[in-house]
Amino acid sequence: MHSRTGRRVRRCLSFLVPGAALAFGAREAAAQAGTGSPARIIALAATKTSQLSVIIGSGAVQTIASLTDNTTNNFPTPVVITTSWDVNPGQTNTVNLMAYFTTPAQALVGPTTQIPASRVLARMTTGLPVAFTAITQNALGGIGTAGGSLRLFAQNISGVNKKSSRTDNLNLQINLTGFPTLAPGLYSGTLNLQAVTQ
Amino acid sequence: MQRPMNRALAAAAALAFALASTAQAQVGLTSNTATVTLNATKSSTLTVSPSTATATLASITDNSNANNFSNVSLTTDWNLTAGTSVRLIGWFATPAQALVNGTALIPSANVEGGINGGGFSPFTGAAVGGVGVAGGSLQLFSQAVAVANYFSTRTDVLNLRLNLVGFPTTSAGLYTGTLNVQAVVQ
Numbered sequence: 001m002h003s004r005t006g007r008r009v010r011r012c013l014s015f016l017v018p019g020a021a022l023a024f025g026a027r028e029a030a031a032q033a034g035t036g037s038p039a040r041i042i043a044l045a046a047t048k049t050s051q052l053s054v055i056i057g058s059g060a061v062q063t064i065a066s067l068t069d070n071t072t073n074n075f076p077t078p079v080v081i082t083t084s085w086d087v088n089p090g091q092t093n094t095v096n097l098m099a100y101f102t103t104p105a106q107a108l109v110g111p112t113t114q115i116p117a118s119r120v121l122a123r124m125t126t127g128l129p130v131a132f133t134a135i136t137q138n139a140l141g142g143i144g145t146a147g148g149s150l151r152l153f154a155q156n157i158s159g160v161n162k163k164s165s166r167t168d169n170l171n172l173q174i175n176l177t178g179f180p181t182l183a184p185g186l187y188s189g190t191l192n193l194q195a196v197t198q
Numbered sequence: 199m200q201r202p203m204n205r206a207l208a209a210a211a212a213l214a215f216a217l218a219s220t221a222q223a224q225v226g227l228t229s230n231t232a233t234v235t236l237n238a239t240k241s242s243t244l245t246v247s248p249s250t251a252t253a254t255l256a257s258i259t260d261n262s263n264a265n266n267f268s269n270v271s272l273t274t275d276w277n278l279t280a281g282t283s284v285r286l287i288g289w290f291a292t293p294a295q296a297l298v299n300g301t302a303l304i305p306s307a308n309v310e311g312g313i314n315g316g317g318f319s320p321f322t323g324a325a326v327g328g329v330g331v332a333g334g335s336l337q338l339f340s341q342a343v344a345v346a347n348y349f350s351t352r353t354d355v356l357n358l359r360l361n362l363v364g365f366p367t368t369s370a371g372l373y374t375g376t377l378n379v380q381a382v383v384q
Contacts, residue, residue, distance in 0.1 A: 052229040064238035079234050087227065108236055111279070120236070141226045174238055181349060184242040184279045191236055195229035 051086040078169035086163040104148025111185035117148040127153030141196040265360035281383035293334030297375035327382040
């Protein structure tokens with residue numbers, strides 16, 4: 001008797017359970033339709049590195065064959081400088097070209113005496129020092145040395161020229177007017193040229 | 199709902215930070231350093247500067263050495279790196295014709311020079327260090343030089359005269375000539 005009843009119960013369940021499962025599954029499917037997942041934000045950051053370079057086209061070695069005391073001595077040929085940049089105009093107001101001596105008191109070193117930066121003058125007719133000016137300014141934006149620098153140009157930057165270049169001629173001169181007579185010999189030095197944005 | 203919002207804010211903050219970092223990196227952007235080599239040579243110098251270009255003798259007296267020209271001041275400047283002496287040489291290009299008056303000639307042997315009143319000697323010496331003419335030159339001074347005075351100067355008074363003692367009587371007229379004064383380092 002018990003065993004017959006048990007078989008009937010199992011038979012009924014065998015019909016009911018699948019139906020219940022189907023009904024439950026249909027309700028879940030109805031809940032997922034038209035529902036989006038929570039938004040996820042992925043930050044994208046791609047950096048275009050700004051470019052700034054200074055190239056000397058000609059005149060990287062300047063020579064005065066014979067210095068004359070107590071007068072101005074011009075280097076015969078200009079230094080031709082090309083400055084190129086590719087910068088963000090929203091973050092750059094100007095591109096500046098600086099000329100400087102590492103040790104202003106010894107711009108050019110001779111056999112027994114030195115020629116200081118105050119006696120070396122530069123002119124860039126297309127830049128800021130349109131007349132010969134002593135290289136005695138201070139550093140700009142960390143470029144240069146105190147008392148041994150000269151700002152050659154300040155190029156304003158806008159969207160139009162955010163990627164551009166310019167070529168300038170730099171004339172150099174040694175002014176020995178009033179300077180003690182130099183001992184004979186070779187006087188050598190290095191003038192640094194470097195651009196910096198502001 | 200709250201968690202997605204927090205994540206969105208965090209992501210936005212990260213993006214803003216990244217952009218801010220980029221902006222900071224561009225301020226004061228510097229280029230490479232290009233260099234210009236400067237070379238200037240100062241040559242050794244040696245110059246003689248006379249105070250006047252003309253020495254005159256108003257009236258020649260024959261058979262006498264009392265024929266003094268007006269004095270000439272000579273400044274000799276030097277700026278050297280080597281050498282042991284600076285020498286000042288006076289010389290006539292053509293010793294036989296130191297002064298000329300038409301066909302009348304006074305040779306350099308009858309022209310005497312000295313400096314600073316130290317006595318007279320005729321211009322009959324040899325060239326010194328390639329400066330001068332054989333038989334028509336006179337070393338006026340020899341200044342020792344060394345490192346201590348490689349850059350220096352001196353000024354001297356050049357005394358000149360005609361010594362016509364025993365010389366044939368000169369023709370009347372103007373006698374002119376050119377005395378060269380040149381310094382040399384030895």
